[in-house]
Amino acid sequence: MLRYTIRRFVFAVPMLLMISLIIFTILAFAPGDPAGALPLTIPAEVREAYRESLGLNDGFWGRWIKWVRAMFWYEPQHAIESIGNFCIGDCIDPGERIISFSSRSPAVDTIYERLPQTVWVLGLGLLFGIMIAIPIGIYSAYKQYSAFDNVGSFVSVVGWSMPVYWTGLILIFIFSVNLKWFPSFYDTTHDVQFTSWSSIWIQIKQLIMPVTVLSLFNAAAFSRFTRASVLDNLNQDYVRTARSKGLREFLVINRHVVRNSMIPVVTLIALSSAGIFSGAILTETVFRINGTGSLLITALGQADTPMLQTLTFFIAVMTVFFNIIADILYGLLDPRIRYD
Amino acid sequence: MSTPVLSVKELKTRFNTQDGTVHAVNGVSFELRRGELLGVVGESGSGKSVTMMSLLKLIPMPPGEIVDGVAEFEDVDLVQVDPDHMRDIRGGKIGFIFQDPMTSLNPVLTVGRQIKESLELHTDLDKKQRQARAVELLEMVGIPDPAQRLKAYPHEMSGGMRQRVVIAIALACEPQIIIADEPTTALDVTIQAQIIDQIRELRQNLGTAVIWITHDLGVIAGLADRVVVMYGGRIVEVAPVKPLYGSPQHPYTQGLLRSLPRLDRDDELESIPGTPPNMYTEPTSCSFAPRCKYAFDKCTTEIPPLVTVGDGHEVACWFDIDKGEPR
């Protein structure tokens, strides 16, 4: 298992290089030009100089190699240096880092600033969603076609088909506009002090609505998936064998059925965890959370290629990472899977 | 004649499916005596498994439903008994060996865990004793290196091994009755023979009564004390082995025996013409009549009851084959 894990991580590196090249190619051929947003009164020479200063005239391969070098070498070096507060050899020149076209500041720093709010909201949304979904999914399957199951199925189909911007707006309308209980937007500047109740309370208040919206959406999907997986297992012969031993239903379900049904569910959870980092564009827009999702959308609008490239690559890294985690979990949970 | 350990009367089981009601068991009555091995034969779909699973309420309910009948076991009626009591009986007093060894074990639990689970439920053994008992059980069913094997997962074992584990689970708490649903059909012949030997031995040592469901009339001849023949969810003939094979009284049993290859004779193998009965309607007459060469008008209007025709030999047929005339 350890060998397998190491092998997977080692193979991830060339894969990520390939992914970066693909992203780079797509962005290079995408229409849009950061100089295009400049006022028309600016003369062509200035425009050209601007493009030159952004490095846009370096040619495809040159730009890619520069980016790869920065991403795989300078950025990690900078990260280590700033965490450890020392310099490796000559200190890293900030100009070597990946600089956003529009903000003229390092792209990685911006992403790093944007991550906490996204992770808070999406992470809690996923966590609560799963916590609601799994018991409901198990019970619905166990009582297939009962009133509980039918209501549950109906609610989750509705929850699944209602877009988050719609449920989000309704919540804002009720709880922010009418009742004035919760703020309608997320205040990123709020610094959560875990020693102060009022500080935590402010954070909870601004989290409640977006987290609720995402939890319900996730719960709808995960409860369906759990239900299907449990149903699959309930019809298996080994369940009958368990009953034939005289086991109580509670143990038949929890010891035998759930353990088997959770294998695909846990795998799916691990895969979905990558999404926590990539942000939720719609939810972030509705609740005005300036997380990675809204960063992506803004960068797109500004044709901010370095930012897009870096952010997309970061999402790819997370996806690859959680894919590996999912595979490892799968191997740990299911004794039939042996990787070595 | 010893007293029966299990006495089933007029058992009826149905499945209420979307396509209609499947009348799987239509009034089955039989007795199982202490220590005897009762063979149950009949073609696929004749209700053998459903009858036996109904006794322990192991059929899926819904769609399954036991609509009628009594099954007396130790002064309780298994059909009416409350769930708590039923759990004591399952595994503790009646062990069940299922048809398919490949899927009958939980893939994510070790074999040892699955064997010890019954012991936890039905015995007072402590952890150490349970381990010892589990080792002993695997030894008993002929699995080499049992202590090591307890740590294995089902997929690490062959089909024959797994079936032995399923048997070990059924035997774990020394039940009074073991119901074995085609325990050997999925296995190859040598392993079949070994398992049959083992069950025979266990029966001698423990005095367990066994119900052995099978398609294989050859196996049952050398193994059973008595044989029940099922057709269309009913019992059509019951007899001790000798009279059943020597002078079968039901045309269906005769057909079954004639379709069995024999070395000492050179007859053509015969198959029974016609198709199995439609299970979607409740029988109101002999289900075998459409395929029976002796059928006459009464056969298509009334269900024949089981009548005694010899010592322990009962048959449900309106026609007396020996005399060549209606009864």
Ligand SMILES: Nc1ncnc2c1ncn2[C@@H]1O[C@H](COP(=O)(O)OP(=O)(O)OP(=O)(O)O)[C@@H](O)[C@H]1O
């Ligand atoms: N879960 C179920 N739902 C609907 N019908 C069922 C179900 N289980 C069994 N049946 C029906 O009950 C009838 C009897 O089935 P049963 O399994 O007892 O046959 P069997 O004699 O054991 O056959 P085999 O030798 O193939 O095991 C069949 O017609 C079958 O289709």
Ligand SMILES: [Mg+2]
């Ligand atoms: Mg069967």
